[in-house]
Amino acid sequence: MSGRALRLSETQYVFLMLGVFGSKSFFLYPNLILHTAGGSYWMPILTGLALGVLGAWSFAKLLALHPGLDAFAVVKRSLGWPGLLLFALPFGWYLWRDMMLIARAHVEIISMTVLHTTPLWVLHCIIWVALFLAMGGIASITRAAAVFVVVGVPLIVGLTLLGLSDLQFTLHEPLRSSDAAYLGSKNFYASSYVWVGFLYFASSAQHARRPGRLWRPFAAAALCFLPIIAGAVYLPVLTFGVGFSKALSFPFLSKMDSISHYWLVVENLTAVFISAAILFVILTIGLMMHCFVTALRTMLPMLPGRYAYLAVGAGTYVSALLIPSWKWIENGVWMDTPVRLYLVLLVPLFLLLARLRERRSVRA
Amino acid sequence: MNARKPRWRRAAALAMLLPMALLQGCWDIRDIDNRMLVAVMGFAGDDESGVTVFLRFPVPHSEQEGGGAKDFLSASQHGATAVDALDQLRARMPKFLDMSQTRAILVDRKLAEKRGIYDCLDFIVRDRVMPINAIFTLYDGDMGALFERPNPSGELSGVYTRLYFEKYAGGTPQKNKVTLWEVFSRHYNPLQQSLVPLLVKDTSFRFALQGNAYFAGDKMAGVLLPSETLIYDLVTGRMSPFEIETAGGANVKIQSSRARIHTEWSAGKPVIRINVNVSMKLMDAPHKAVMNTSRMQEAVDKLLEERAARVFAKTQAAGSDIFGFGNRFRSSMPVRAYDKWPSIYKRASISLKVKSHMRNEGLKLLQD
Numbered sequence A: 001m002s003g004r005a006l007r008l009s010e011t012q013y014v015f016l017m018l019g020v021f022g023s024k025s026f027f028l029y030p031n032l033i034l035h036t037a038g039g040s041y042w043m044p045i046l047t048g049l050a051l052g053v054l055g056a057w058s059f060a061k062l063l064a065l066h067p068g069l070d071a072f073a074v075v076k077r078s079l080g081w082p083g084l085l086l087f088a089l090p091f092g093w094y095l096w097r098d099m100m101l102i103a104r105a106h107v108e109i110i111s112m113t114v115l116h117t118t119p120l121w122v123l124h125c126i127i128w129v130a131l132f133l134a135m136g137g138i139a140s141i142t143r144a145a146a147v148f149v150v151v152g153v154p155l156i157v158g159l160t161l162l163g164l165s166d167l168q169f170t171l172h173e174p175l176r177s178s179d180a181a182y183l184g185s186k187n188f189y190a191s192s193y194v195w196v197g198f199l200y201f202a203s204s205a206q207h208a209r210r211p212g213r214l215w216r217p218f219a220a221a222a223l224c225f226l227p228i229i230a231g232a233v234y235l236p237v238l239t240f241g242v243g244f245s246k247a248l249s250f251p252f253l254s255k256m257d258s259i260s261h262y263w264l265v266v267e268n269l270t271a272v273f274i275s276a277a278i279l280f281v282i283l284t285i286g287l288m289m290h291c292f293v294t295a296l297r298t299m300l301p302m303l304p305g306r307y308a309y310l311a312v313g314a315g316t317y318v319s320a321l322l323i324p325s326w327k328w329i330e331n332g333v334w335m336d337t338p339v340r341l342y343l344v345l346l347v348p349l350f351l352l353l354a355r356l357r358e359r360r361s362v363r364a
Numbered sequence B: 001m002n003a004r005k006p007r008w009r010r011a012a013a014l015a016m017l018l019p020m021a022l023l024q025g026c027w028d029i030r031d032i033d034n035r036m037l038v039a040v041m042g043f044a045g046d047d048e049s050g051v052t053v054f055l056r057f058p059v060p061h062s063e064q065e066g067g068g069a070k071d072f073l074s075a076s077q078h079g080a081t082a083v084d085a086l087d088q089l090r091a092r093m094p095k096f097l098d099m100s101q102t103r104a105i106l107v108d109r110k111l112a113e114k115r116g117i118y119d120c121l122d123f124i125v126r127d128r129v130m131p132i133n134a135i136f137t138l139y140d141g142d143m144g145a146l147f148e149r150p151n152p153s154g155e156l157s158g159v160y161t162r163l164y165f166e167k168y169a170g171g172t173p174q175k176n177k178v179t180l181w182e183v184f185s186r187h188y189n190p191l192q193q194s195l196v197p198l199l200v201k202d203t204s205f206r207f208a209l210q211g212n213a214y215f216a217g218d219k220m221a222g223v224l225l226p227s228e229t230l231i232y233d234l235v236t237g238r239m240s241p242f243e244i245e246t247a248g249g250a251n252v253k254i255q256s257s258r259a260r261i262h263t264e265w266s267a268g269k270p271v272i273r274i275n276v277n278v279s280m281k282l283m284d285a286p287h288k289a290v291m292n293t294s295r296m297q298e299a300v301d302k303l304l305e306e307r308a309a310r311v312f313a314k315t316q317a318a319g320s321d322i323f324g325f326g327n328r329f330r331s332s333m334p335v336r337a338y339d340k341w342p343s344i345y346k347r348a349s350i351s352l353k354v355k356s357h358m359r360n361e362g363l364k365l366l367q368d
Helices: A010-024 A029-034 A042-063 A071-113 A126-135 A137-162 A180-184 A186-203 A215-240 A242-247 A251-258 A269-299 A305-322 A326-335 A337-363 B004-024 B082-092 B109-114 B122-127 B143-148 B157-165 B180-187 B226-236 B293-318 B335-346
Strands: B035-037 B040-044 B051-058 B072-079 B096-098 B104-108 B135-139 B195-201 B207-216 B219-224 B242-245 B251-266 B269-284 B349-360
Touching (some): A010 A137, A029 A186, A029 A215, A029 A251, A042 A071, A042 A180, A042 A186, A042 A215, A042 A337, A071 A126, A071 A269, A071 A305, A071 A326, A071 A337, A126 A137, A126 A305, A126 B004, A186 A215, A215 A242, A215 B180, A242 B180, A251 A269, A251 B180, A269 A305, A326 A337, B035 B051, B040 B109, B051 B082, B072 B082, B104 B157, B109 B207, B135 B180, B207 B293, B219 B226, B226 B242, B226 B251, B226 B269, B226 B293, B251 B349, B293 B335
Parallel strands (some): B040 B104, B104 B135, B135 B195, B269 B349
Antiparallel strands (some): B051 B072, B195 B207, B207 B219
């Protein structure tokens, strides 16, 4: 099927977004939420979700300005080169940083938990697998998303359900407490990286029947994943208590390690969890590479796609390999927050400007 | 040109899929023959600075070798820290020291009383070298002799220790199974302290239960008798079917229980009221004594309430809130006051009321 004729259903977009949530929800998010001020963890989670849906809605409205075009082409047609540069350059920077941080974070998790002695350059080869996926185009990515979600989501749901064992609800009393102090916490803003997955629709929006409704797949995926995200934060707290959960690098992984049942055949639940998560990581990096190359080719149409992909893959591989420590990843997610928020806030501004421009041209 | 394109694509696909061959985890492969699996591990502190680590490895034997061969190997090593001792042990071992299958960890009572337990366990969380759901227990006696002694029932050492505690095997409410993560959780939570089984040498079996040690902070502060541990199970909802003897000489089995805990502050001190409903069945009734159901229920209520008063007095004297009552006051205290909870717990007013209910009298009626 040619890319031009390709039509993606809302379900396929939901699958894509489920993969993005699966890759982003576990590695740093629980730790960031546990270290927000106030201790009312449900509030930063739900606030992030609501703001994410709002961002997705405004992004979808921007995409609806010119159905049949990707986000970069929409911005270029509506606001010209200045708009494209203001959008595509920071987005490209963010995508590159996000790709290397996600890849390296999961490689570190694998190295810390399962494959202690395997060299990092080998573990980073997941980037080449993602590159292969990205080179297949959006059709390959969506097909892979369906398979990965069908395989990975039931595993993660099952593990979350298993995590309901050994809960002690008095360890986080009262659960309903509401404290808005998290709004002043930098960890809350850093945790926003989970809720901006709608931006990755940028390179696939032209395949939607109604781009203006693309916020709905994001909202559906976010709501589907909400119990899992809440579980990643609350299950360790209700098992280990707040103190021990905060002291752990990966509270959800340690929660998996703590589960013990006589009837449970699988002993190493953490390995199962990581294997499922890595599928989502490959999918998400593939989707981000596709976005990155689409942005590049909008700015430089003469650029051959094949070499662009190879360059992006090699750049991501080398930069992920050069990350020196886990602390650097934590700082990286925080340092990217201004760019992330800029991109999210830029979308409604662009929408406003594009509408104003349209009105002027109609009057003229 | 068109013919070359698919060929190029196939070559590119192959080149990109080849790295997947590297993702098989070959670097971490160690054949089972090249590993020595730790089944149970022990820590003892002979002096103020060092730690002695005891390990027991199962040694599989084929049937041709006969049943007389020793089915385990023990080793010990002294070091400045647990990690140092394990490093020194690795220098002596012919195979890879694999702690990933460790089923139980024993810590010497003296070490727990004098120096605390957390220092020798910290490496377990940090490096994920050992399962955090391994059983944790204290041992009062010669740790070296325990690790050298064969299991009378012929079970593998670590598995045997685990089975001793598991409800699906030899576990009873008195034995109070505790896992490593529970110990870590309590270490970071000043509002709840650990209650850990304390074992001693047994003449017939490998070890016997002396009681359950309650902690104040990181150090052991005292021991609850096995019968007193029942109160802990009733309050925390960990009860499993268990037999007790009433004052009238009858035996009843507690089938299930449910505790309702009400907490409040009164005049600056915590007030904790516990109502426990107990469902039980008659196991044995003396022929000589004239007993009826209501008298038995009263006897059980009185017995458990008196026992509870003793347990609360013991733990309050040491400031050791093993029940986690402090967690219920979490929202009514500022976070900076959490560390003061052990002293607040000492002056708490705690009352426990039991209401037992005889569900049935077994297959034989009480009054024939």
